[in-house]
Amino acid sequence: MAVVTLHVDGMAVAVPAGAPLLQALTAAGVTLPTLCHHPRLSPVAACRLCLVELEGAPRPVPACVTAAAEGQRLATDTPALRQGRRLIVELLFAEGNHPCAVCVADGDCELQDAAQRVGMDRVTVPYRHPPRQVDASHPLFLLDHHRCILCSRCVRVCDEIEGAHVWAMAERGGRTRLIAGLDQPWGAVDSCTSCGKCVAVCPTGALVTREDVPLSPWPGP
Amino acid sequence: MTAALPPAKPRLRLATVWLMGCSGCHMAFLDLDEALVSLADRYDIVHSPVLSDRKVFPEGVDVCLVEGAVSSVDNLAMARRLRLRSRLVVALGDCAVTGNVTALRNQHPDGLAGVLQRCWGQAVPPADSPLPPLLERVLPLHAVIRVDLVLPGCPPEPGCIGRLLASLG
Amino acid sequence: MLIEVLHQRQQQHGHLSRDTLAAVARQLQLPPAEVYGVASFYHLFRLQPPTPHRCGICFGTACVLRGAAALAADQEQRLGVRRDDPAGDGVWSLETISCIGACALAPVLLIDGVPQRTVAP
Amino acid sequence: MTPAEPSAVLLRLCDASGCRAAGATALAGALAAGLEGLTSGGPPPRLKPVGCLRLCSRGPLLAVDRDGISTLYGGLSPAQMPALLALACGRGEPAPIRSAALAGHVVDHRQPFFALQRPLVLETCGCVDPTDLDDALAHGAYRQLQRLLATATPAQVRAEVRRSGLRGRGGAGYPTGLKWETVALQPPGPRLVVANGDEGDPGAFMDRSILEGDPHRLIEGLAIAAYAVGARQGYIYVRAEYPLAIARLRRALDQVRDRGLLAGTGAGSFAFTPELRVGAGAYVCGEETALLASIAGGRGIPRQRPPFPAQEGLGGCPTLINNIETLAALPALLRMGGDAHAAIGPPTCPGTKVFSISGAVVHTGLVEVPMGTSLRTVVLTMAGGVPDGTGSDGGIKAVQTGGPSGGCLPASLLDTGIDYDVLRVLGSSLGSGGLVVLDHRCAMPELARQFMAFCAGESCGKCVPCRAGTVQLADLLDQLVQGRASAADLERLVQLAEVVQRTSLCGLGQTAPNPLFSTLRHFRGDYLERLQPLAPWQS
Structure with a gap:
């Protein structure tokens, strides 16, 4: 295996050639907030929180999909990157409905963690407060669209690992939303195996285990 | 003996304001319990729904803690007034910082009219009722006035409020 | 092939109903969610039955400069429908469309897909 | 434009979307009926539907080729049919131009709008019947392809294109030859070529005009590109908003398939099968990776580059994506040779460029001029500036270039020679070639809002x-347009726009703030007065 040496914020680290830059960051002890990235899923570079500055590149590159190469010089904590990360997290908070105080994921939420990490003391863009829905049709799980940040981890885990293809993104732009089946209630989608992987990978409280039903007995597929 | 003492710091004028919120942040403030007494060494409480009887927001406030979001015309007027009369404004708690639960009504697809209909049905208060008219949207404090400090939490930890005031004093 | 098939089905049925989408998913052996995701992504796929008549207003730059917004507002009034509400009043609907490149005729108004020469109100 | 058959009178009727919208179809019907009813002897005049005759604002347009002279008429309706026929049959006034009934309809084709054009891409657009393969062949279609297949290796074709200095006409201005090399030099395996006809910039209709007016030129260009990079399969992606272009292209593809024109033996055996793919209404599909996702039948969602499509495109194969105009430039380019092409326009950005001009101008339409031609020449001399405009700048406040990813150049920069690099330095971009002229009634913040929306x-x-x-x-x-924003809000707006520009995944987001930035740069006063x-x- 070819190994390459690169510099992360001035620190030299060695990683396998072609490995994602995130691996180099880890080796250098740098952790950046990530929301769409999941180590077991294909990367999509959508949340733009892991952007780093790569010497010679015209614009910042996402560390989750950019391949490590010999001699690269990365900066992970410049004022421009900090400003970008903070605003992106603000945009997410403003885009959905995220009153942490009344969220089941409060204290166990990657979005909340990211906000703390980037020092978001307040959201400076106007909150949009979109009218969204809650899908409580599944016997075991709940989908609260208000808390969905459209990271697509659930779509990918269902496609790539479970193979049930329950989820997809529908529409586009600011109207993009997560759908189950043909835009059906989740509980009505037969291909769902109730495996719970989507719930496990959800970074926020959008997909959660229902607390009003006991986990057993197993209701059967 | 007296020469050894540091010069006495000037006492600070503290106000607390309750906009649209559940009063939980003020309860958290009161939960400072005996620590409130030591705060009294540093602060004069010049306006507060829980620790003062003064109805009019005074001039020359040093620190103003603001609980709640801005939901009504009165809230808005009060927010502007307190800003003009305070040196340091602190958004206290999630409603003031983010809108929080108070702002959930913004999600109604028909806006304020839909909210009133939902709450009051046929009995929507007439326009000339003495109730303060609601704003179309609930806003966090920093959306309407300049805010110097934020102390989030629902409610914030009493200890945090105490440390904040101690550090300012 | 999915987009071609969706075009075909829409031509046949006027729109893409849930049943149609389910049938397409079965036919092409694609996950229904993916089929819906694609159909809802593109502007020109209609997921609801179209009104018998449709009024389109081009929102290209030349049209906007020559009063497309006023034209749209005027048509909203005249037809009594909301812009980009596919249900319209049951007979007419009003949609804003992307530039069709007939900039010489700006502002362009299309009646049932046919560009009309028009003047801003 | 020389008539195809000097002996017979030819009526070339513009049958492109613009003129159709202005009533060309009714005129065509009236002319056809009139011709049918002709009783007099002599060779009957021939009515020929052709592609764009350029001056869309005077549509419907008809060119009458008689005795080696072409006369252009505009603003026609079926009412002028008898006079036109009389003229065509030689029974009118001796000089067609003096026909009283048509006096108000004559379009002077010596005026700068026509005289300053340098048609290469559009050399047969307006002459050739876009539905007739034989007519296209008579005008030279597929001749370069056949010549290259017989005499040149793919590497030689690439070298010629590299030497020509041609740069991608889609907007980025990337050197075409370099892109071709990148695809050709990938490890062995299948390659694909794609013609990007998802022309979505508001105010741009160059590609549509090429597809509607001369589809075989595009197919020939695509086939040449396929030969040069070693592709056997390709796609032409056209936005669904162009039904006429799609119909003509579909027909043209059937014609070449039936005749087997895209195959040959020579330096290497070659057989190429292009397929048509129709979009469904998504501007973002003009972005290369979104385009590929859409061709594959999915949501038009871009992905992070690298890898670039030239390295890993459709189905993981190296895929060459060129814009319609780029490909349509190839036949003329290869006929004249790379060096001759490189001599047109500025050395860093040679060749000709097709522009669609719209907005506040006298003459709306299509022009093809050498790169480096000044904005003043194009929008003022050729297009006539703002109607009733006064002053040295003809009443022009600014020229919007490059659509939603471009910007606005103020009248003070009208002497700028148009090319990719110069416009970029000035904070705008050439984009695909739409020029929208703005007069002094246009408020820049509103324009910026329009593009952002x-x-x-x-x-x-x-x-x-x-x-x-x-x-x-x-x-x-x-908020700003409505006068509800403060200087602090404007500062906030700029900050957010910078973040969107810097951090977005694809070109759409990265360039979305451009109209805002360029109007702020050149028309700051328009913003400040609203604060x-x-x-x-x-x-």
């Missing part, structure tokens, strides 16, 4: 800054 509506929704940021920017601009003072409780 466009981008918000066309964002694919994948990456956060573009999905959520453009929506916020459009709202902030809305409201900061209230005392905000400061």
Whole structure:
């Protein structure tokens, strides 16, 4: 295996050639907030929180999909990157409905963690407060669209690992939303195996285990 | 003996304001319990729904803690007034910082009219009722006035409020 | 092939109903969610039955400069429908469309897909 | 334009979308009926539907070729049919131009709008019947392809294109030859070529005109590209908003398939099968990776580059993606040779460029001029400036170039020679070639808001800054336009726009703030006059 040496914020680290830059960051002890990235899923570079500055590149590159190469010089904590990360997290908070105080994921939420990490003391863009829905049709799980940040981890885990293809993104732009089946209630989608992987990978409280039903007995597929 | 003492710091004028919120942040403030007494060494409480009887927001406030979001015309007027009369404004708690639960009504697809209909049905208060008219949207404090400090939490930890005031004093 | 098939089905049925989408998913052996995701992504796929008549207003730059917004507002009034509400009043609907490149005729108004020469109100 | 058959009178009727919308179809019907009813002897005049005759604002347009002289008429309706026929049959006035009934309809084709054009891409657009393969062949279609297949190796074709200095006409201005090399030099395996006809910039209709007027030129160009990079399969992606272009292209593809024109033996055996793919209404599909996703039948969602499509495209194969105009430039380029092409226009950006001119100008339409021609020449001399415009700048306030990813150049920069690099330095971009002329009634913040709303509506929704940021920017601009924003809000707006520009995944988000930035740079006053003072409780 070819190994390459690169510099992360001035620190030299060695990683396998072609490995994602995130691996180099880890080796250098740098952790950046990530929301769409999941180590077991294909990367999509959508949340733009892991952007780093790569010497010679015209614009910042996402560390989750950019391949490590010999001699690269990365900066992970410049004022421009900090400003970008903070605003992106603000945009997410403003885009959905995220009153942490009344969220089941409060204290166990990657979005909340990211906000703390980037020092978001307040959201400076106007909150949009979109009218969204809650899908409580599944016997075991709940989908609260208000808390969905459209990271697509659930779509990918269902496609790539479970193979049930329950989820997809529908529409586009600011109207993009997560759908189950043909835009059906989740509980009505037969291909769902109730495996719970989507719930496990959800970074926020959008997909959660229902607390009003006991986990057993197993209701059967 | 007296020469050894540091010069006495000037006492600070503290106000607390309750906009649209559940009063939980003020309860958290009161939960400072005996620590409130030591705060009294540093602060004069010049306006507060829980620790003062003064109805009019005074001039020359040093620190103003603001609980709640801005939901009504009165809230808005009060927010502007307190800003003009305070040196340091602190958004206290999630409603003031983010809108929080108070702002959930913004999600109604028909806006304020839909909210009133939902709450009051046929009995929507007439326009000339003495109730303060609601704003179309609930806003966090920093959306309407300049805010110097934020102390989030629902409610914030009493200890945090105490440390904040101690550090300012 | 999915987009071609969706075009075909829409031509046949006027729109893409849930049943149609389910049938397409079965036919092409694609996950229904993916089929819906694609159909809802593109502007020109209609997921609801179209009104018998449709009024389109081009929102290209030349049209906007020559009063497309006023034209749209005027048509909203005249037809009594909301812009980009596919249900319209049951007979007419009003949609804003992307530039069709007939900039010489700006502002362009299309009646049932046919560009009309028009003047801003 | 020389008539194809000097002996017979030829009526070339513009049958492109623009003229159709202006009533060309009714005129065509009337002319056809009139011709049928002709009783007099002599060779009957021939009515020929052709592609764009350029001056869309005078549509419907008809060119009458008689005795080696072409006369152009505009603003016609069936009422002029008898006079036109009389003229065509030689029974009118001796000089067609003096026909009283047509006096108001004569379009002087010696005026700068026509005289300054340098048609290469459009050399047969307007002459050739876009539905007739034989006519296209008579005008030289597929001759370069056949010549190259017989005499040149793919590497030689690539070298010629590299030497020509041709740069991609889609907007980025990337050197075409270099892109071809990148695809050709990938490890062995299948390659694909794609013609990008998802022309979505508002105010741009160059590609549509090429497809409607001369589809075989595009097919020939694509086939040449396929030969040069070693592809056997390709796609032509056309936006669904162009039904006429799609119909003509589909027909043209059937024709070449039936005749087996895209195959040959020579330096290497070659057989190429292009397929048509029709979009479904998504601006973002003009972005290369979104385009490929859409061709594959999925949502038009871009992905992070690298890898570039030239390395890993459709089905993982190296895929060459060129814009319609780029490909349509190839036949003429290869006929004249790379060096001759490189001698046209500025050395860094040679060749000709097709522009669609619209907005506040006298002459709306299509022009092809050498790169480096000044904006003044194009929008003032050729297009006539603002109607009733006065002053040395003809009443022009600015020229919008490059659509939602471009910007606005003020009248003070009218002497700028148009090319990719110069416009970029000035904070705009050439884009695909739409020029929208703005007069002094146009308020720049409103224009910026319009483009931002466009981008918000066309964002694919994948990456956060573009999905959520453009929506916020459009709202902030809305507030500003309505006079409800302060200087602090404007500062905030710029900050957010910078983040969207810097962090978005694809070109759509990265360039969405361009109209805002360029109008702020050149027309700051338009913004400042709308700001409201900061209230005392905000400061």
